[in-house]
Amino acid sequence: MRQELICITCPMGCRLVAERTGEGELVVSGNRCPRGAAYAREELFAPKRTVTATCRVSRPCAGDRSCAAAETASQALDAPRRVPVRTSAAFPKDRVPELLARLYELEVELPVERGAVVLADALGTGIDVLATRSLK
Amino acid sequence: MKEMRFDSAVIGGGAAGMAAALELAARGLSCAVIEREGHLGGILMQCVHNGFGLIEFNEELSGPEFAERFEEKVRKTAITPFVGTTVIEIENEGAEKVLSCVSAGLGVVRIRAKAVVLAMGCRERNRGNIRIPGSRPAGVYTAGLAQRLVNIEGYVPGKDVVIIGSGDIGLIMARRMSWVGCKVHAVVEILPYPSGLTRNIVQCLNDFGIPLYLSHLTTNIYGKDRVEGVEITPIENGALMTEKAFKIPCDTVLLSVGLVPENELSKTAGVEINPMTNGPIVDSSLMTSVPGIFACGNVLHVHDLVDFVVEEARRAGAFAAEWLSGKRPAKEVRVKAGPNVRYVNQSRVDPSRDNKLYLRTLIVKNDALLEVKLNNKVVRQAKKSHVQPSEMISLTLGPAELEAALQVPDSVLEISIQ
Numbered sequence: 001m002r003q004e005l006i007c008i009t010c011p012m013g014c015r016l017v018a019e020r021t022g023e024g025e026l027v028v029s030g031n032r033c034p035r036g037a038a039y040a041r042e043e044l045f046a047p048k049r050t051v052t053a054t055c056r057v058s059r060p061c062a063g064d065r066s067c068a069a070a071e072t073a074s075q076a077l078d079a080p081r082r083v084p085v086r087t088s089a090a091f092p093k094d095r096v097p098e099l100l101a102r103l104y105e106l107e108v109e110l111p112v113e114r115g116a117v118v119l120a121d122a123l124g125t126g127i128d129v130l131a132t133r134s135l136k
Numbered sequence: 137m138k139e140m141r142f143d144s145a146v147i148g149g150g151a152a153g154m155a156a157a158l159e160l161a162a163r164g165l166s167c168a169v170i171e172r173e174g175h176l177g178g179i180l181m182q183c184v185h186n187g188f189g190l191i192e193f194n195e196e197l198s199g200p201e202f203a204e205r206f207e208e209k210v211r212k213t214a215i216t217p218f219v220g221t222t223v224i225e226i227e228n229e230g231a232e233k234v235l236s237c238v239s240a241g242l243g244v245v246r247i248r249a250k251a252v253v254l255a256m257g258c259r260e261r262n263r264g265n266i267r268i269p270g271s272r273p274a275g276v277y278t279a280g281l282a283q284r285l286v287n288i289e290g291y292v293p294g295k296d297v298v299i300i301g302s303g304d305i306g307l308i309m310a311r312r313m314s315w316v317g318c319k320v321h322a323v324v325e326i327l328p329y330p331s332g333l334t335r336n337i338v339q340c341l342n343d344f345g346i347p348l349y350l351s352h353l354t355t356n357i358y359g360k361d362r363v364e365g366v367e368i369t370p371i372e373n374g375a376l377m378t379e380k381a382f383k384i385p386c387d388t389v390l391l392s393v394g395l396v397p398e399n400e401l402s403k404t405a406g407v408e409i410n411p412m413t414n415g416p417i418v419d420s421s422l423m424t425s426v427p428g429i430f431a432c433g434n435v436l437h438v439h440d441l442v443d444f445v446v447e448e449a450r451r452a453g454a455f456a457a458e459w460l461s462g463k464r465p466a467k468e469v470r471v472k473a474g475p476n477v478r479y480v481n482q483s484r485v486d487p488s489r490d491n492k493l494y495l496r497t498l499i500v501k502n503d504a505l506l507e508v509k510l511n512n513k514v515v516r517q518a519k520k521s522h523v524q525p526s527e528m529i530s531l532t533l534g535p536a537e538l539e540a541a542l543q544v545p546d547s548v549l550e551i552s553i554q
Contacts, residue, residue, distance in 0.1 A: 006338045010190070013334030049339065052185045052198055053315065054287050081290035084184035084200050093343070100315055114204055132184065133200035 005043055009035045016040045048090035051099055054082035055106045055118060057135060083108050083135050085118055088128040095123055103129065111136045138245045142168045142216070144456055145235055145249035147223050147401065150178020151442045152433025152449040153255035154206040159453025160253075161213040165460060168247055169215055170237060172222040176210065177203030178257060180442065182284045185308050191443035202442060221245070226252065226405035226429070233405070233428060251428050251456045254402055254416065255449060258395040258434040260305075266393050268300070270357030273364070279305045279392040283312065292316050294388025298366050299323045300354050303526070304332040304440075306392025311340035313390075321384050324349045324368055329500060331526045354389075355381060363387050395438045405429060412479040413437040420468050420486035421455035422448070430456045437481050437494065440528045444494065448481070451492065469541045474509070474552030478525065485549060487538035493531045497553045500524040508533065509550045510541055523553060 007014040016030045018040045026044070028037040042048060057080070091099060099122055108118050112131045119129035146157045149171030160167040175181070180188070183199030190196060193205070210217065221239035228234075235247040260278040277285075277293055283305070285291045297313050299306045302325040310320045323341060328351045330337055341348055349368060353376060356367035366389060369381040397415040399407070408425035410417045415436040416424040423430050432452035433445040468484040471493070478496045485491040497504075504523040508516040508531070515537040523529065531551070541547035 006334055008335035008338050010335075013338075049343070050186050050196070051315075054184060054290070056290065080181075080288045082288060084198055084287065086184075086186055086198055096315075114201060132198040133181070134204060 003044065005040055007031060007036045007039050009039050018044060047093040049093050049096060050087055050089070051091050051096055051129075052084065052086040052132075053100055053103045054084050055103055055108045057081060057083050057110050057112075058107045059110050080133075080135060083110075083112055083118075084132045085129050086132050087122065088130055091122070091127055092125065095125070099123060099129075138242060139248065140168070140245065141248045142166045143249065143460060144168075144251045144253065145170060145233070145247050146253040146255055146453075147226075147235070148178065148255035148257055148433075148435070149173070149176040149217060149219065150255065150257055150433070151180060151203065151206065152257070152435070152445050152452075153178070153253070154203075154210050155446040155449035156253045156255055156430075156432055156453035156456070157215050158206075158209055158213065159450050160251075160457050161215045163454070163457040165457055167215045168249065169210070169217045170221050170223050170235065170247065171217060171219045174220045176207045176217060176219065179280070182280070182287045183308075184287045185312070188442050191441070192446055199442075206446075218242075218245075218247075223401055226401060228405060228426065231428075251430065251460050252405075253449075253452055253456055254399075254407075254424070254429065254431040254435050255433050255452075256398045256401060256435045258397045258438050260391070261394040261396055263391060265396075266300075266391070268354050268357055270367075271359055273357070273359035273362050275359065275363035275387055276357065276389045276391070279303075279309045279390045282388075282390050283309055286312055286316055292318065294318065294363075294386075296321060296386040297388045297390060298354075298384055298386045299390045299392060300366075301325065301392035301394070302327075302330040302332050302337075302348060302350075303392040303394065304336055306390065307332040307336040307340040309390055309392065310346055311344065314344045314346070318388075320344065320346045321386055322347050322349055322368070324352050324354050324366075326353050326371070327351070329524070357389060358383070363389055395434065397435045397438065399435060402429075402431070402435070407431075410479065410483070412473070413481070415481075418482045419484040420465055420482060420491060421459065422452040422482060423455065423459065428459065430459075437479065437496075439494070440526070444528065444530070447492070448494065467542060469510070469538060469547045469549050472548055472550045474507075474550040476553040477551050480551055485533060485538060487541045487547075488535060490532055490534040491538075493533065493551075495529050495531065495551060496525055497523045497529065498525060499553065501553075505554045506531065507552050507554065508537065509552070510538065511544055511547050512550075513540070515540075520553070529553075 001020040005016040028040040114134045143165040145168045180199035180203035188202040225236040351371045355369040365385040416431045432449040465486040481494040504520045506518040
């Protein structure tokens with residue numbers, strides 16, 4: 001079995017060739033650094049991707065202000081309606097659609113700090129999803 | 137009218153503006169940062185994908201994370217940020233620059249500063265710039281606008297998407313649109329090679345099975361009220377193969393067809409523009425043709441990575457501070473873009489110190505040779521394993537290469553690629 005891959009670990013984009021020997025061992029060539037060999041192994045057996053997405057935000061109704069007023073404020077030009085998030089580590093590629101569906105259901109209550117966990121142990125993978133922006 | 141006075145003013149609060157302002161503040165100068173959006177960070181705030189900061193922080197961050205790290209540094213200094221404030225004109229008044237600004241909070245304000253750093257970034261080329269024939273339906277967006285709508289405003293602009301241009305923003309948007317539930321039917325590139333990074337082809341197109349049509353031109357946009365499809369025509373040996381044209385039905389077209397430095401404001405101050413970069417012509421200290429006005433980041437020339445923007449902006453801030461302290465280069469050498477070099481970011485170098493230059497090539501080549509000549513004598517050669525127009529090349533030249541210029545009046549430094 002011979003498979004060609006392009007390494008996405010860094011912007012160099014090495015063209016890798018992965019071949020399985022008679023003994024079932026995987027031999028990688030074309031990589032300019034050890035990360036390339038590790039990438040090929042992972043990409044062939046358990047591909048992963050860092051996932052970035054955005055979640056809906058909900059602004060709490062402030063004490064004396066009515067919810068309608070809060071709603072108007074959230075529609076102001078400078079009030080982002082989504083908070084950006086990313087996985088804390090590369091996530092199993094085949095489960096990305098499932099993860100995204102879960103993230104799109106979420107509503108993140110403001111304020112939120114950059115680095116806050118918006119979804120812990122996502123889909124039981126042990127990987128957290130973190131906010132990447134602070135929003136008030 | 138309200139007037140305020142600072143040693144320095146930076147126009148634009150994105151990565152470049154913040155990095156330049158931090159250098160000015162670090163040298164004890166008062167500094168205003170004027171930002172038209174309601175917060176600092178600039179375009180990074182809508183770039184929610186990761187891959188930023190590999191050089192600057194040795195980490196892969198998303199755009200907002202990168203921006204907020206800088207914003208936190210800014211907030212710890214005496215820098216005065218004016219957000220939600222737009223500069224509408226720059227005037228020269230004696231030794232001062234006067235910036236006429238408008239903001240919802242302050243009304244009309246005049247900010248006076250002895251030095252100004254331009255850091256307004258760039259804007260996207262649009263349909264008019266590349267003249268795609270066809271009707272004028274709704275549903276044609278620039279990729280960056282769609283990115284803002286999706287990532288900040290929370291609107292998805294369509295369902296069936298075709299992306300024109302294979303720059304990194306287009307590729308990133310192909311993945312984003314796929315991840316928000318759209319079907320991306322094609323990425324169409326006029327050139328025979330993709331303009332974006334290989335890793336983006338893999339993780340933004342191949343992962344989703346999105347076809348990339350190289351050497352193909354979009355020759356028509358169909359639709360009455362809303363986009364209904366595009367016509368794509370292959371190019372072979374430089375000729376359009378009209379008999380091989382085909383139609384792709386879609387309701388949305390995203391354009392990722394290049395960026396142009398945003399210099400309308402610079403022109404109000406009389407800043408001279410380089411037609412190759414559409415950015416100001418700058419000397420060895422990144423100063424424009426108007427003394428006291430400096431430029432850095434994407435308003436100077438369009439960069440590949442924010443890390444390079446920050447590096448250049450730091451120098452612009454430091455040079456502006458030096459200029460304010462009265463320091464001037466004793467001698468400068470003219471820089472010429474030689475064969476196969478599209479542009480060099482600055483038009484002069486200072487032979488008495490190190491000069492970091494950024495340049496772009498016109499050619500795609502493996503095992504290329506970068507050659508620097510001073511007065512027709514080779515002073516530096518460097519092998520490049522691969523060069524292409526979309527990948528910026530950096531180069532540092534110092535007194536070792538340039539000192540011969542001190543004896544020769546009107547020295548010329550020529551950079552070429554073979």
